[in-house]
Amino acid sequence: MLCVGCGEQAYTRQGFLLDTVVRITLYDQDDETMDACFALIAECEAALSRTDPESELAQLNARLIDTVSDETAELIADALAIAALTDGAFDPTVGRLCDLWNFSAVSPTLPDAGEIADALVSVGYDGVHLDGSRVWFDNSQTMLDLGAIAKGEIADRVCVLLRERGVERAIINLGGNVVVLGGTEEDPYRVGVQDPASPTGNSLLSLAVTDATVVTSGIYNRGFTVDGQYYHHILDPHTGYPVENTLASVTIIGPSSRQADALSTACMVLGETDAMALIEATEGVDAILITRLGEVLFSAGVKEKYDVQFLREEGSD
Ligand code: ADP
Ligand code: MG
Numbered sequence: 001m002l003c004v005g006c007g008e009q010a011y012t013r014q015g016f017l018l019d020t021v022v023r024i025t026l027y028d029q030d031d032e033t034m035d036a037c038f039a040l041i042a043e044c045e046a047a048l049s050r051t052d053p054e055s056e057l058a059q060l061n062a063r064l065i066d067t068v069s070d071e072t073a074e075l076i077a078d079a080l081a082i083a084a085l086t087d088g089a090f091d092p093t094v095g096r097l098c099d100l101w102n103f104s105a106v107s108p109t110l111p112d113a114g115e116i117a118d119a120l121v122s123v124g125y126d127g128v129h130l131d132g133s134r135v136w137f138d139n140s141q142t143m144l145d146l147g148a149i150a151k152g153e154i155a156d157r158v159c160v161l162l163r164e165r166g167v168e169r170a171i172i173n174l175g176g177n178v179v180v181l182g183g184t185e186e187d188p189y190r191v192g193v194q195d196p197a198s199p200t201g202n203s204l205l206s207l208a209v210t211d212a213t214v215v216t217s218g219i220y221n222r223g224f225t226v227d228g229q230y231y232h233h234i235l236d237p238h239t240g241y242p243v244e245n246t247l248a249s250v251t252i253i254g255p256s257s258r259q260a261d262a263l264s265t266a267c268m269v270l271g272e273t274d275a276m277a278l279i280e281a282t283e284g285v286d287a288i289l290i291t292r293l294g295e296v297l298f299s300a301g302v303k304e305k306y307d308v309q310f311l312r313e314e315g316s317d
Contacts, residue, residue, distance in 0.1 A: 010171075017041050018151055019104060020175025024158070027169045036165070037158050041174070044154045047072055048146055050095065051104075061095060061143040066134055073133035075258070079149050082262040083125035086278065090266035091237035095143025096122045101242075103222045103233040110226045116240040123237050148234075151177040152215055152261025159257070176216055179257050183210035192311070196220050196248035196290055204290065208307040213257035217264035218249030219292075234268045245271035248292045253306065254285035263287075272297065 012025045013034050024037050047069065049055045056072055059065045068076070079092040096119040100111040119141075127138035146153075151174045158172050159179050169182035171189065180189040191214045192203030207214070223232035223242070236243040250267040252260035263285060267275035272289060279287040279299045286305065289297040302308065 013038070018045050018154065018174055020151070021173075022175065023171075023173040025171040025173075026162075026167065028167075030167075033162070033165050033167060036161060037172075040158055040161055041154055044150070044157060048075075048150045048154075050098075050143075050145055050147070057144060057146065060135060063140070066136060068133050068135060070133055073130060073135065075146065075149065075153050076128070076135060076144065077130050078258065079144075079146060079262065080125050080128055080130070082149070082259070082266065086263075086266040086270065088125055088237050089269035089274075090148060090262050091123060091125050092144050092146055092149070093123050093125055093128060093142050094235055094237050095145040096141060097235055097237070097240050098145045098147065099143070101231070101233070101235065103224070108224045108231075110231065120240045123240070148217070148265035149258055149262040151175060152213070152257035152259070155179045155213065155257040155261075176221075177213075177257060177261055178215070179213045180209055181211065185210065188307075190309075193251050193288055193290075194218065194220075194249065196292070197294055203311050205288075205296070205308055205310045207253070207288075207302070207309075209253065212253055212255065213260045214251060214253050215257060215260040215264045216249055216251040217261075217268045218290075219268070220248070234265060236269055243269045243271075246291045246293070247272060247275070247289060248294075249290045250275060251288040251290075252279070252285055253287070253302070260285065 010025045010027055011029045012023055014023045015038060022041060047056045050057055052058060056068050060068055083091045100115055100119050102108055122139050122141035127142055129136050155172050155174050155177050159181055162170050162181055172179045178191055183189045188208040188210045190206045190208055192206045195202050195204035196218050217234060219232040223230055232242045234243050247268055250264045252264045254260045270278060279285055286301040287299045288302060
């Protein structure tokens with residue numbers, strides 16, 4: 001994702017964490033703050049990763065523990081609330097389904113329909129309960145996967161750390177999950193929104209933002225093709241299969257990266273009409289929907305609040 005802050009000299013550090021490229025830009029060379037940001041991300045990953053068997057989340061899924069840290073409990077509670085709000089379009093209990101699809105494998109394979117049907121029984125946000133930081137499940141097979149909300153949450157936590165240290169301008173980019181800190185109307189950041197049809201990940205448009213998050217979920221991020229059919233990593237929790245609708249990507253702009261991350265995934269599952277209705281009903285957030293045919297749909301506030309620039313001629317690449 002293109003992300004440019006104007007004006008001053010910028011210092012960027014990049015690393016591979018959270019199974020993606022993490023890039024942080026500060027406007028003062030401050031190695032200690034940079035170190036602290038990367039250490040925080042590594043610490044969050046150590047708690048929230050589902051693949052690391054030592055993580056809090058993996059241990060909860062294995063029923064080795066039933067009490068998690070306050071931060072993790074709060075994140076799970078919010079994930080369940082967004083699941084309820086979206087009628088399970090976003091559902092953090094897709095863990096077993098994600099294991100079956102295993103999109104991060106070197107050569108993923110199509111899961112067996114029977115196995116998907118079995119795994120579907122373990123999916124359902126209303127079967128997870130919290131009392132403080134204790135978590136329990138109705139179904140012993142239910143596994144949590146916070147992959148659709150964790151990057152947003154972690155970006156928010158990095159933002160808090162930066163503010164606590166008095167940093168006034170920064171860009172946090174966790175694999176396209178962007179938060180910009182600071183900026184002014186005269187000197188905003190320009191954040192690019194990827195063209196889902198571009199094989200090289202070119203931006204289709206950019207928008208000017210200050211103190212905001214811009215988060216995209218798209219069918220092009222991870223996937224594989226079998227017999228001419230493309231399977232991508234955003235699953236419909238009601239069917240167990242990758243969601244099939246007119247949408248190629250959803251970008252959410254708002255104040256909270258955690259919320260934007262979850263909403264971007266939810267909107268992908270809800271489809272054009274319901275996604276737009278959800279965004280218009282949610283205070284403070286806007287959305288840019290790009291369809292598989294390349295049509296761009298804006299929620300009512302986008303053009304009002306953000307300067308949008310298309311970056312290429314229609315039809316060119
Ligand atoms: P990305 O990880 O590419 O930024 P998302 O934020 O949309 O994209 O998250 C997708 C990830 O979330 C998947 O890899 C999987 O771990 C999980 N997931 C897939 N479908 C759903 C869903 N309907 N609800 C909640 N989590 C999901
Ligand atoms: Mg998401």
